[in-house]
Amino acid sequence: MTDIKKTLQKDVNDDALIKSMELMYFGYRDFIAWPDEVLEHYGLGRAHHRVLHFVGRIPGMAVAALLSLLKITKQSLSRVLKDLLEKKYITQKIGRRDRRQRLLYLTAKGVKLLDHITDHQKTHMKKACKEAGISSMNGFWNMLTALLDEHTKEDVINYVDKTHKE
Amino acid sequence: MTDIKKTLQKDVNDDALIKSMELMYFGYRDFIAWPDEVLEHYGLGRAHHRVLHFVGRIPGMAVAALLSLLKITKQSLSRVLKDLLEKKYITQKIGRRDRRQRLLYLTAKGVKLLDHITDHQKTHMKKACKEAGISSMNGFWNMLTALLDEHTKEDVINYVDKTHKE
DNA sequence: TTTTTTATGTCAGTCATATTGACATATTTT
DNA sequence: AAAATATGTCAATATGACTGACATAAAAAA
Numbered sequence A, B: 001m002t003d004i005k006k007t008l009q010k011d012v013n014d015d016a017l018i019k020s021m022e023l024m025y026f027g028y029r030d031f032i033a034w035p036d037e038v039l040e041h042y043g044l045g046r047a048h049h050r051v052l053h054f055v056g057r058i059p060g061m062a063v064a065a066l067l068s069l070l071k072i073t074k075q076s077l078s079r080v081l082k083d084l085l086e087k088k089y090i091t092q093k094i095g096r097r098d099r100r101q102r103l104l105y106l107t108a109k110g111v112k113l114l115d116h117i118t119d120h121q122k123t124h125m126k127k128a129c130k131e132a133g134i135s136s137m138n139g140f141w142n143m144l145t146a147l148l149d150e151h152t153k154e155d156v157i158n159y160v161d162k163t164h165k166e
Numbered sequence C: 001t002t003t004t005t006t007a008t009g010t011c012a013g014t015c016a017t018a019t020t021g022a023c024a025t026a027t028t029t030t
Numbered sequence D: 001a002a003a004a005t006a007t008g009t010c011a012a013t014a015t016g017a018c019t020g021a022c023a024t025a026a027a028a029a030a
Helices: A002-032 A037-041 A046-057 A063-070 A074-086 A108-132 A134-147 A150-165 B002-032 B037-041 B046-057 B063-070 B074-086 B108-132 B134-147 B150-165
Strands: A090-094 A102-106 B090-094 B102-106
Touching (some): A002 A108, A037 A108, A046 A063, A046 A090, A063 A150, A108 B134, A134 B108, A150 B002, B002 B108, B046 B063, B046 B090, B063 B102, B063 B150
């Protein structure tokens, strides 16, 4: 009897875990991983969008901070950054305190582009928020926050800090 | 006065949207997109894991159903499937009703591998569930479900149906 | 001041996962 | 018999990541 109960309990937990894992996969895929006509139109990819997004959120961000936040390698970032610099969506300024640093800023053109390419994602997320109800937001945030690893948590804390200082 | 209130209201919403978008990115990345030593050890990638996972959930699944569920092209799937067939993690049986179909099943070896490679993800998700609290689960599921597009929803409904028939 | 560390950039080569379009085969449906 | 379907396969391509090595400039430490 105890064994059966235990097994059932275990199965219920397992189902919840599997449901969570699968929803993460499908939800993320449908939200972000689908080809974006706007990005395509500008000849940019999602990697470019991510850089634009975070530079937009933290103007004057150094390259190293971006690398840490995105957890990609210098080489991966550098190609993306090069494209964005060439196409004048982003500018670099040499750091005043530390002249080795290249501080990143969106140009007016970059801001415009970012707004454009982010737009349908915002719409998508807004629709989901309304559909799921405001009460679902906290659970959603709590779960996702709990999924972050320690390094990301630190970065995100610093990051939120900076966006609020502006 | 009204203008200011409106602007504030708009900003709050926007912040919530941006937070949701960013958490999706970071949460998904840290949950699933990090290099998995177990997968690497077997010379497999995440695409292989996904196939193993869904075939494990729906034994006897046809190739077309898998294509629809994963939303990838035949060519993408075929390479992954070829690897898994060669390495005997999966077997194909010709459909009895429709002899054109190749129905997919995990071998005992495949089941073992799947359990192994899924294990740390389950652990990760379980930890997050405990940390976020059971009450967060519903919001998490609601939001993710609301993010699915119509096609995925249909597939997931069919899918859940089939896993419960077993 | 010299040495070391840090912030950044860059080169060359590789990999995983996806794409498109065309075509082939077997089988079922009309 | 013709059309549609389920699957498989070819060649070529793209994106976004990786590693490892090396270079430069500037800051920090010795």
